[in-house]
Amino acid sequence: MMLRWGKEHDESSEEMEVIGFKVLGSDGEGVIKPNNNNKRLVIRSSRIKVWMARAITTVLIWTSVVQIMAIGEFWAPRFLKGMPYHHCFNHHHPSDSVQNPFVLPHKNHRAIVLPPKRIYKNNGYLMVSCNGGLNQMRAAICDMVAIARHLNATLIVPELDKTSFWADPSEFQDIFDVDNFIASLRDEVRILKELPPRLKRRVKLGLFHSLPPVSWSGISYYEKQILPLLRKHKVVLLNRTDARLANNRLPPEIQRLRCRVNFQALRFTSQIEELGKRIVSILRARGPFLVLHLRYEMDMLAFSGCTHGCDSKEVEELTTMRYAYPWWKEKVINSVLKRQDGLCPLTPEEIALILTALGIDQSIQVYIAAGEIYGGRRRMQNLLSAFPNVVRKETLLEPSDLMHFQNHSSQMAALDYLVSLESDIFIPTYDGNMAKVVEGHRRFLGFKKTIQLDRKILVRLIDQYSNGSLSWDEFSAVVKKVHANRTGSHKRRVVIPERPKEEDYFYSNPQECLQLQDELPLMRST
Numbered sequence: 001m002m003l004r005w006g007k008e009h010d011e012s013s014e015e016m017e018v019i020g021f022k023v024l025g026s027d028g029e030g031v032i033k034p035n036n037n038n039k040r041l042v043i044r045s046s047r048i049k050v051w052m053a054r055a056i057t058t059v060l061i062w063t064s065v066v067q068i069m070a071i072g073e074f075w076a077p078r079f080l081k082g083m084p085y086h087h088c089f090n091h092h093h094p095s096d097s098v099q100n101p102f103v104l105p106h107k108n109h110r111a112i113v114l115p116p117k118r119i120y121k122n123n124g125y126l127m128v129s130c131n132g133g134l135n136q137m138r139a140a141i142c143d144m145v146a147i148a149r150h151l152n153a154t155l156i157v158p159e160l161d162k163t164s165f166w167a168d169p170s171e172f173q174d175i176f177d178v179d180n181f182i183a184s185l186r187d188e189v190r191i192l193k194e195l196p197p198r199l200k201r202r203v204k205l206g207l208f209h210s211l212p213p214v215s216w217s218g219i220s221y222y223e224k225q226i227l228p229l230l231r232k233h234k235v236v237l238l239n240r241t242d243a244r245l246a247n248n249r250l251p252p253e254i255q256r257l258r259c260r261v262n263f264q265a266l267r268f269t270s271q272i273e274e275l276g277k278r279i280v281s282i283l284r285a286r287g288p289f290l291v292l293h294l295r296y297e298m299d300m301l302a303f304s305g306c307t308h309g310c311d312s313k314e315v316e317e318l319t320t321m322r323y324a325y326p327w328w329k330e331k332v333i334n335s336v337l338k339r340q341d342g343l344c345p346l347t348p349e350e351i352a353l354i355l356t357a358l359g360i361d362q363s364i365q366v367y368i369a370a371g372e373i374y375g376g377r378r379r380m381q382n383l384l385s386a387f388p389n390v391v392r393k394e395t396l397l398e399p400s401d402l403m404h405f406q407n408h409s410s411q412m413a414a415l416d417y418l419v420s421l422e423s424d425i426f427i428p429t430y431d432g433n434m435a436k437v438v439e440g441h442r443r444f445l446g447f448k449k450t451i452q453l454d455r456k457i458l459v460r461l462i463d464q465y466s467n468g469s470l471s472w473d474e475f476s477a478v479v480k481k482v483h484a485n486r487t488g489s490h491k492r493r494v495v496i497p498e499r500p501k502e503e504d505y506f507y508s509n510p511q512e513c514l515q516l517q518d519e520l521p522l523m524r525s526t
Contacts, residue, residue: 115187124230135433140241212240259513276418289365291423295430305333306344342456345430369416436508450488
């Protein structure tokens with residue numbers, strides 16, 4: 001028992017106080033004498049001991065609970081690992097989310113089964129600034145997730161392009177379901193909506209490294225060049241993302257992760273998905289429909305320098321626009337030669353001939369997945385005459401339905417993307433980013449029919465038919481023959497190591513993932 005000297009202690013009267021008692025030692029008898037003034041101290045001390053015991057017990061219990069939950073998350077139930085990851089995930093009763101920590105509540109009373117978190121040592125924070133239109137950015141996001149995962153970095157939700165021709169102010173969360181993006185990939189890579197506060201302050205002071213990665217780079221480039229920068233600076237910004245990862249010669253787990261991000265994690269917001277479903281429902285109620293990605297908008301023509309069918313005033317207008325954008329590097333363009341090489345988008349007049357020659361039913365609905373067609377109704381007249389059931393989202397919906405999407409070209413493109421996936425036939429008139437990404441997605445969904453037009457052959461055939469060298473029957477027969485095996489069926493990507501820009505694009509034919517579409521859990525990297 002602890003002893004302390006009493007307040008009245010002096011040399012003549014050696015008095016020691018034991019808690020609650022006084023010990024008198026002056027007469028040598030060692031009498032223990034009760035101290036009434038200290039009775040309260042005994043009671044108070046007992047209460048403190050009880051309180052401390054309860055507090056310690058509570059702390060121990062909560063520590064145990066946290067440890068058990070952490071172990072449970074690390075050793076996730078086997079059924080979670082074996083559960084198929086369809087691109088809309090599996091849905092369970094909302095009450096499951098209360099009992100199961102791996103179920104994330106979702107809008108519309110849906111619940112998403114979450115994979116267990118991947119635990120790894122963080123090598124730094126990777127920021128990404130995407131450039132281009134919706135589908136160029138979509139592919140770039142898939143690449144950046146795969147790179148961040150391979151480098152054991154923490155990815156910050158990518159920033160979308162707001163300075164391109166379209167000047168769309170949309171943020172990531174305005175187009176994609178950001179919570180699903182983060183949660184569905186948590187067993188691969190840690191993704192944050194923003195930098196931690198300390199690092200945000202560093203970035204504001206310019207204490208980070210920024211660079212554009214080399215185009216078509218293999219994974220070794222990122223290991224040797226980007227990883228050391230991450231470790232040194234802690235924060236690295238990749239300020240351009242278009243085609244910065246190679247199509248081929250990558251580890252299979254990288255390719256599978258690119259697919260998983262594209263087909264599962266990058267889900268559009270519920271507002272976009274619901275309106276997309278409404279458009280599809282309206283079209284389905286009227287019968288079969290074909291989606292024509294008619295890439296004949298002003299920006300495409302100005303950028304490409306393709307002016308076939310345009311008058312002199314339009315040619316001048318398109319040329320002026322091309323010179324107005326300094327990041328469009330090619331300025332002097334021979335439109336005739338470019339068209340002969342198959343590098344121009346087909347015109348509305350040309351596509352009217354081609355659809356007819358292919359034997360497309362003229363009563364089918366033709367949904368135009370595009371912005372405003374350059375030249376307006378004058379350029380669309382031949383197509384409208386051949387296929388009277390031409391529709392657009394603007395003609396299928398009320399103006400109020402699209403009010404939220406006005407001046408947001410990427411959100412409008414997202415609606416067209418969803419309709420394109422569901423169409424009976426998809427036909428792009430130019431092999432831009434949307435054409436390629438939709439083609440690959442339709443392959444993944446079961447090799448849905450996508451007619452890949454051979455523009456180089458077609459323009460020659462059209463010119464021969466126009467000048468009378470070919471009869472209609474001859475023209476139609478050759479067009480059908482040329483495209484008999486260009487319908488989005490299974491094939492291997494063309495690989496050209498020394499010219500990656502000319503080889504088949506990964507996202508148009510993600511062959512590493514197509515055989516796994518019925519076994520999606522295998523898409524996880526190891």
